[in-house]
Amino acid sequence: MSPATPEPAATVVLVRELGSGLEVYITRRHADLVFLGGFHVFPGGKVDPEDFSAAMLERCRNLDLKEAGASLGLFGEPERAMGFRVAGVREVFEETGVLLAQGNLMPPAGKLAGYRRELHAERRSFLSILEAFDLNLPMDRLLWFAHWVTPATSPRRFDTHFFAAPMxxxxxxxPFPEEISASGWERPAEAIEKWKRGEIKIIPPTLASLDFLSRFPDWVSLERHLQPEKLVRQGSAAAGVETASWAGKKGIVG
Known part of the structure; x- marks a missing residue:
């Protein structure tokens, strides 16, 4: 049997500064979920066709299509590259209620929560929410740092780009209760220690992300390291990045 075709997906690590270091928002999926049930993960999910539609691309700001394509190594598919970022923003909103958008007037939290419920019920699209409040997506705030592909032996596979974004x-x-059983802010190094003690379950891409993010004392230093001009992808990897293996597949980590 041929391996399943990987579905395009995006993961976003929300980052905040607290005290003397960075914290990341991480969630535990319900144990009875078919995919990664009981594992600790970052918000994310599949790319939808609407994510790279013409109307959605008009809402993207501060990063042009050429830059978006170069940052992901998708030089001939800039619209699709921007769609990965949009998917990340949408999934963060769906799973956490946090909206990585900007506008002249952000909507009240209560009204936004109601629209989020309609989005989950498939009575409203993410694009329609942005249009209702005339919001745009500042794509320069999503910093790409990794690319992972699920092993060929998995029955469900994803081709996932990882981004970091400031809270x-x-x-x-x-958190969305139908998917998330627990969540919270963790220092990356502390989350790794919990995994080492067997207190939480983590897959290799999440572990590598935590290890990478643990190197930075604040958002400014992380942002400086992940400047787009330093991470323009050349083929399958950018100069100066390291790779980590996941069952024979390569994940590029900034």
Whole structure:
């Protein structure tokens, strides 16, 4: 039997500064979920066709299509490359209620929560929410740092780009209860120690992300390291990045 075709997906690590270091928002999926049930993961999911539609691309700001394509190594598919970023923003909103958007007037939290419920019920699209409040997506705030492909032996496979984004001021996390059984802010090194003690379950891409993010004392240093001009992809990897193996597959980590 041929391996399943990997589905395009995006993962976003929300990052905040607290005290003397960075914290990341990580969630535990319900144990009875078919895919990664009981594992600790970052918000993310599949890319939808709407994510790279013409109307959605008009809402993207601060990063042009050429830059988006170069940052992911998708030089001939810039619209698809931007779609990975949009998918990440949408999935963060669906799973956490945090909206990585900007506009003249951000909607009240209560009204936004109602729209989020309609999005989950498939009565409203993410694009329609942005249009309702005339919001745009500042794509320069999503910093690419890794690319992982699920092993060929897995019955369900994903081709996932990983991004880091700063937690917006004035917003609160509200995890989606149908998928998430527990969640919280963790220092990356502390999450790794919990995994070593067997307290939490983590897959290799999450572990590699935690290890990478543990190297930075604040957002400024992380942002400086992940400047787009330093991470323009050449073929399958950018100069100066390291690779980590996951069952024979390569994950590029900034």
């Amino acid at each position: 917006p001021k004035g917003q609160e996390v509200a």
